Amino acid sequence: MKRDLKAMSATDYDLVIVGGGITGASTAWDAALRGLKVALLEKDDFAHATTSGSSKLVHGGLRYLVNGEFRLVRESLRERRIWENVAPHMVHPLPFVLPTYGWGMSGPIIMGIGLALYDLLSFDRNWLSDDDKKLPGFKRISKGKALDIMPALKRENLTGAMIYYDCQMHAPERLCLECIEGAVEYGADAANYAEVTGFVTEASMKRGVKVSGVTVLDKLTGDTHTIKGRVVVNAAGPWADKTMAMVDETPARRLIRSKGIHIITRDISGSNALAIKSELGGHFFVIPWRGHTIIGTTDTVFEEDPDDLGVTERDIANFLIVVNDGLPGLNLKREDVLHFYAGLRPLVDTTPKTAEGEPAPKDSYNASRAAEVFDHGAEEAIDGLISAIGGKWTTSRHLAEQVVDLALKKLGRTAACETHCTPVYGGEIGRLKSYIERAQKKYPHLAPEIVANLVDYHGSRIGEVLATADERQGEREELLRRLAPETNVIGAQVVHAVRHEMALHLADVVFRRTGLGTLGHPGVPAITQAAELMRRELGWDETQYAREIAETVRQFDTV
Structure with missing residues (x-):
């Protein structure tokens, strides 16, 4: 994946997606597979928030039966099987x-x-x-x-x-990234650290306004771009209502x-x-x-x-x-x-009002986990904008399917969803146990636990990661070593993340491209070795190098 906001600003898209969590990632993957030209924009790093902050479960929601949400449970159980397959x-x-x-x-x-x-x-x-x-x-x-x-x-x-x-998922942030990588493989463009700051609108021929794109702040350079799209999808998760408020100060849906x-x-x-x-x-x-x-x-x-x-x-x-x-x-x-x-x-937010007309106290525990696809054109006269609100990790693929169905209807096109039967990027492996055994035989120069870890995080794309060690002369031996004796993460994963997975900060690698820091602080040697590899790739000076380490280590502390 290559990040190029300037090129994206010169492209006309069918679908512009705001938000790089699992809802936005699944929508990009689905839409790209159906032949749409897709742009995905994320204000921080992909999967940095709700997507990586989950319980790592793909589940039916047993307790939702108590609330009588049989449809949600059935949907979740079907999606659980689909995720196992793909x-x-x-x-x-x-x-x-x-x-x-x-x-x-x-x-x-x-x-x-x-x-x-x-x-x-x-x-x-x-x-x-x-x-x-x-x-x-x-x-x-x-x-x-x-x-x-x-x-x-x-x-x-x-x-x-x-x-x-x-x-359960081994690494939800990686699974989200694989949906984005799959979308890019089928022609989508994506950019992290690209904050949508507003919508581009024009008078609608029907009524109200028509959303025709977004304005984007490049958080790396400070430059502002306009990304044009015939339909814009708001998949901003916990920021979805704030995103809606950019086009309507009193959004029709609350969270x-x-x-x-x-x-x-x-x-x-x-x-x-x-x-x-x-x-x-x-x-x-x-x-x-x-x-x-x-x-x-x-x-x-x-x-x-x-x-x-x-x-x-x-x-x-x-x-x-x-x-x-x-x-x-x-x-x-x-x-x-x-x-x-x-x-x-x-x-x-479906909180009812009290007898006096005031909102009742909010109750997150008993609130439904059902999602909603909201067509702003149908209900607010804001054409060209769709919001995907709520939902669960487990049902994100199906939510995306509904979003793309609606987007296609707006575009006057038809195409069948294929994400229920298409492996994610790295998912073409067949039986997992046998695949790991074959990979361990194929790469006998690596410890078996290192190979197993590579399969866990990269699936069938393990060869692409290891090929990174051979991209530049003299790197192979260093990049095939563990970052530290206590970890199974190797240098090639770090370099691959920078060159091919849009990792721009040390925290991207430590928390979202590898599992280096997701069990706790991996130790100073591992952190500094990862930072050193990234410094060589991205040209950090001493100040930036020290800042990256400090900001990453700070994330292991309470606030």
């Missing part, structure tokens, strides 16, 4: 332990009925070519077995547990921003995830991930500017109280927290 190196089965208590709503009978319905709604879950990806139906286990799996469970009224299956924090600890859950309910703060997950455990998430209304999101020490302390209430035997302390991160869920 991104086999990224999406994997994950068993969940759901403890049962007493004989009421949290007991085995009610839970069993709910899980039976969950399995029924996922009737197609094993329509997969890779047997390792297939998901068994739920089963009940005894109290003793439940305690063997997680001794820290509350024991009072414990009657056993249910085991059911969902999926509830829900802050969710996660903490990462040593491995405390083995191979099983747990869904735990706390009397103090709703439910949370305990999720095995890359030899560690993710615990999350919180769900609180966030009223501040989305650019100011961060994790505070109070956030961590309050969440540990909730976790220790739900799993009293853990007794987690602050020093057990190796890393933390936060994300904002952009939820469609």
Whole structure:
């Protein structure tokens, strides 16, 4: 991928997409596959916010059954299977332990009925070519077995547990990037650090105004560009209402921003995830991930500017109280927290008014995760603008399909969606286990765990990454080495990210192109080695080099 805003400003696009998270990325991928000329613009780095700040789950949303959202659950379960098929190196089965208590709503009978319905709604879950990806139906286990799996469970009224299956992503930020890379491969143009600052409008022949493009600030150079498009898609996630306000000061749709924090600890859950309910703060997950455990998430209304999101020490302390209430035997302390991160869920605000006509208090926990495709031309006389609002990571592909369907209708064209059956960039691997074994034999000069890590992050494009080591004379030996003894990330991944994946800052590589920093601070040697490789590629002087390291390291601290 090459970033060239000047060339983009000289191009007429069918679709201009504002936002480089998974919704924008999926929309670009879908539209490019259908033959549209697409531009994707992101004000920060791709996947920098909600997309990378998730629980890493691709799931049906078992708890949504309680709210009667059967359509959303069915959609999610179908999309879960599709992601397993098109991104086999990224999406994997994950068993969940759901403890049962007493004989009421949290007991085995009610839970069993709910899980039976969950399995029924996922009737197609094993329509997969890779047997390792297939998901068994739920089963009940005894109290003793439940305690063997997680001794820290509350024991009072414990009657056993249910085991059911969902999926998780190895690296959501990489999967998002692969959707963008797939779009670029089919002719799309993309740019990060390209902030949309306004809309270009003209009088509509029908009524109101017609959006015909966007103004863009290049955050690297300070230059301003105009990018023209026949249809503009607002896929700005937590910034979607702010983006709408650029063309209408009183946007027709409002968002509830829900802050969710996660903490990462040593491995405390083995191979099983747990869904735990706390009397103090709703439910949370305990999720095995890359030899560690993710615990999350919180769900609180966030009223501040989305650019100011961060994790505070109070956030961590309050969440540990909730976790220790739900799993009293853990007794987690602050020093057990190796890393933390936060994300904002952009939820469609359907808050009703009180009897006095005032808005009721916002409730992010019980708000629907359903998405909305809003046609501003149909409802606001702002033609040429579509907003994709709300939704879940799991259903982002389907949301994008609906957006592109509407865009094609506006453009007077037809083309069938293909993202449900087209592998993502790097997804052409067949059975994952066999592919890794073949790759390890093909590259015997690399440690098996390095090859496995390369497949995890790059899938079938592993050869392109390793070829980076041979692009310039004398680099091979250095670029095939680990950045530090404790990591499986090699120098070629860093250089490849700069040359071919639009990595412009050290944090892009550390947090979003590799997994170097996503489990916590990887150590000074790894950080400085990655920075040194990027300095040589991008020509940083000593001041910029020091600034990049300082800004990256600061992201491991609370705010």
